[in-house]
Amino acid sequence: MLIRGATLLDGTVVDIRVDGTIAAVGADLETRPGEQVFDAHGRTVIPGLHDHHVHLHAAAAALTSVRVGPGEVRDRTGLAEALARAPIGGDGWIRAVGYHEAVAGPLDRALLDELSPPVPVRVQHRSGVLWTVNTAGLARLGLADHPDGRLRSDDHGWSDTLPRNEIPIGDVSRRLAAFGVTGVTDATPDLAPADVAALTANSAVLQRVHCLAPGKRILHDTDLDLDALSGWITARHAEDIPVAVHCVTAAQLVVTLAALQAAGTRPGDRIEHAAIVPDDSLAALAASGATVVTQPNFVTERGDQYLVDVPAAEHRELWRVASLLKAGVPVALSTDTPFGDGDPWAAMRAAVARTTASGPVLGADERVSPRAALTMFLGTAEHPARPRVIAPGAPADLVLLDGSPAEVLDALDAGLVAATLVAGRPVFVR
Numbered sequence: 001m002l003i004r005g006a007t008l009l010d011g012t013v014v015d016i017r018v019d020g021t022i023a024a025v026g027a028d029l030e031t032r033p034g035e036q037v038f039d040a041h042g043r044t045v046i047p048g049l050h051d052h053h054v055h056l057h058a059a060a061a062a063l064t065s066v067r068v069g070p071g072e073v074r075d076r077t078g079l080a081e082a083l084a085r086a087p088i089g090g091d092g093w094i095r096a097v098g099y100h101e102a103v104a105g106p107l108d109r110a111l112l113d114e115l116s117p118p119v120p121v122r123v124q125h126r127s128g129v130l131w132t133v134n135t136a137g138l139a140r141l142g143l144a145d146h147p148d149g150r151l152r153s154d155d156h157g158w159s160d161t162l163p164r165n166e167i168p169i170g171d172v173s174r175r176l177a178a179f180g181v182t183g184v185t186d187a188t189p190d191l192a193p194a195d196v197a198a199l200t201a202n203s204a205v206l207q208r209v210h211c212l213a214p215g216k217r218i219l220h221d222t223d224l225d226l227d228a229l230s231g232w233i234t235a236r237h238a239e240d241i242p243v244a245v246h247c248v249t250a251a252q253l254v255v256t257l258a259a260l261q262a263a264g265t266r267p268g269d270r271i272e273h274a275a276i277v278p279d280d281s282l283a284a285l286a287a288s289g290a291t292v293v294t295q296p297n298f299v300t301e302r303g304d305q306y307l308v309d310v311p312a313a314e315h316r317e318l319w320r321v322a323s324l325l326k327a328g329v330p331v332a333l334s335t336d337t338p339f340g341d342g343d344p345w346a347a348m349r350a351a352v353a354r355t356t357a358s359g360p361v362l363g364a365d366e367r368v369s370p371r372a373a374l375t376m377f378l379g380t381a382e383h384p385a386r387p388r389v390i391a392p393g394a395p396a397d398l399v400l401l402d403g404s405p406a407e408v409l410d411a412l413d414a415g416l417v418a419a420t421l422v423a424g425r426p427v428f429v430r
Contacts, residue, residue, distance in 0.1 A: 001036045001424060002029060003398075006045035008390060009371075009405050013042065018396035018424040025392055040400060044408050047388040048182025048397035048420065049344050049377045052293045053272060053334035055188050056199065056209070058128070060167035062097050062338035064089065069098030069126055070305060071357075076104040080115040088119060091163040093137065096123040097338065102305055107132040109149025126302075127248065128339045129153050129218060154189055154218050170204035172342075177428035179343055180417040182397035183208040185293075185334075185381050187244065187272060189216040206427040208397070210381030216272075218246040224255045226262070233263035242268030244293075248275040250317070257284045265289050268382065273336075277320045282327040291330040291385050296321055296354070296373075297340045297347035299363065303356030315362055321351055321376075322366045332384030333376040345414040348373035352412065370409040396424035 003016040015029040016022060031037055066086035073079050086094045094117065099107060104115070107123060112134040120137035124130070133141065133149045141158050143151075151158050176184065184207050186199060191213035200209045215236050217229070229245075236243050247253040256271060261284075269290040275298070277285065285292070296319050299306075306318060324331050333351065335342050351373040354361050368376075378387035388394060400419040401408050408416060420428040 001038055002031055003045065003400075004029075004037060004039050005042050006040040006400070007042050007405060009044065009046055009374075009408075011405055014390075016045065016390065016398070018398070018421070020396060020423045022390060022392055022394045022396050025390060042404070043418065044401040044403060044405050045390065046180075046374075046399050046401065046408075047378050047390060047394070048399050048422065049180045050183040050185070050379055050381065050384070051176070051181050051334050051337070051342075051344055051377070052185050052332045052379065052381075052384045053187045053295070054184045054337050054342070055128070055339070056169055056172060056184065056186050056205065057167060057188065059172045059338040059342065060169040061095065061165075063168055063171060064165075065095040065097045065124075067098045068096045068103065068123065070100050070102045071301075072098070073103050076115060079104050083116045083121060089165060091165050092120055092140070093162075094119060094121045096121070098126045099123050099132070100126050100305065102308075107150075109133065109135055109138065109146070112149065124153070126339060128336075129220070152220075156190065169202065172337075173205045173207060174428070175342065177206050177420045177422075178417060178430075179345065179414045180399035180401075180420050180428075181207055181344060182399070182420060182422045182427075183210070183381060185210045185212060185384070187212050187216055187336075189213060189218050189246075206422060208381070208395075208422065212244045212270075215241045216244045216246070219252040219256070221249055221251050224251060226255050226258055229255060229259040230262040233259055237263065237266050242266055242270065244270040244272050246272045248273050250276045250278050250281070253277060253281055253285075257281065257288055260288045260290060270384070274324070275319060276314070276317050277324070278317055282323065282329075285324070286328040289330075291332060292324055293332050293334050293384055294319060294321065294324075295334055295336045295340050295347065296351040296366075297335055298350075299354050300346070300350040300357055301340060303360070303362045304358050306362060307356065307360065316365065318363055320363070320366050322368050325368070325372070330385035331376060332379050333373065343414050344377050345412050348377065348412045351376070370412055373412065374409065397422050 017024040116134050120140045121134045123132045131151045196211045245256045271290050271292050274292045354367050375387040398421045401416045402418045
């Protein structure tokens with residue numbers, strides 16, 4: 001294909017010849033015999049977006065789950081009504097996602113028994129790290145004597161006993177293609193090599209797929225162990241595997257930075273989320289050399305709850321971006337779908353405006369420019385903080401946007417995506 005009259009983000013108007021890669025970029029390229037010609041009419045073409053932290057299988061499962069977060073359910077009565085209306089899946093379970101304590105307080109089996117139908121029910125916390133299961137569900141799992149029904153997501157002792165439903169992963173992939181996403185990094189921990197191979201080769205997934213497993217680790221404040229984490233990092237590095245450590249609290253970040261200092265870092269090491277970064281951790285974070293992959297979309301999606309739950313003096317530490325960049329930390333952005341909205345353009349807008357859903361600004365000093373927000377979705381799986389450019393030899397993963405570069409940067413809106421190409425092949429056309 002020859003794309004004529006495409007405007008690059010810097011305003012240059014060029015022709016782009018693509019096959020599996022970008023073959024040529026220049027002015028007035030000659031059409032070759034049999035070559036398909038597409039006229040961009042001056043519209044903007046950028047490298048395809050890469051969402052640097054997603055959970056594809058969970059996102060697919062969420063499509064058939066009932067949402068019970070603060071945005072959908074306000075109290076115990078609302079939670080009970082939502083669960084009563086929820087369909088029972090082919091596996092015999094009601095699956096609910098997005099729960100937060102603001103809805104009905106801390107959730108355990110006793111409270112869930114009061115609020116749920118007498119069938120197996122499991123409810124995932126919006127953090128993604130915890131499920132609460134009712135008594136009927138615990139009996140189905142062979143855990144009838146479990147004290148509170150609160151089960152960790154990364155505990156395969158129970159999750160591997162669940163029947164596997166067919167999940168609409170292709171629906172998730174098509175939605176991502178409509179956003180202009182041409183590549184994703186799946187951050188699901190503990191995927192077996194066979195699972196990684198199956199996911200990366202799944203023909204229903206239109207994007208290029210990279211998996212963090214077996215280098216992904218989730219931390220919990222209740223059992224932080226510096227020596228164990230240091231040993232795990234050392235072992236992964238010995239296998240030539242970079243690490244990606246899930247850090248959503250200040251304590252988790254401090255322990256992770258100490259572990260990286262003890263074990264040493266290698267190219268590709270990452271810190272996922274960095275939801276809270278105290279001022280005195282900035283220098284150590286920069287010195288570690290690890291890339292932070294963070295989600296400013298949570299400022300918009302969860303910011304109003306943060307204003308209630310987090311002391312005002314700590315608001316500036318939440319979901320930092322600008323101060324990380326200023327400190328010299330490599331930063332890339334992601335959505336964390338399905339735990340966050342999967343629209344990367346919404347995440348960009350959140351990084352620029354830092355407004356909560358109701359309007360207040362949360363962390364004004366962490367705002368970045370629209371161009372910076374966009375480029376933090378243009379890295380590769382191997383180099384998330386290194387934005388790609390449209391140049392010969394690069395993969396022909398491209399997005400055509402309806403508008404000039406100025407209009408694109410002003411709006412940062414998925415509605416501008418007119419076409420998405422992966423390896424030169426259209427995977428979405430509006």
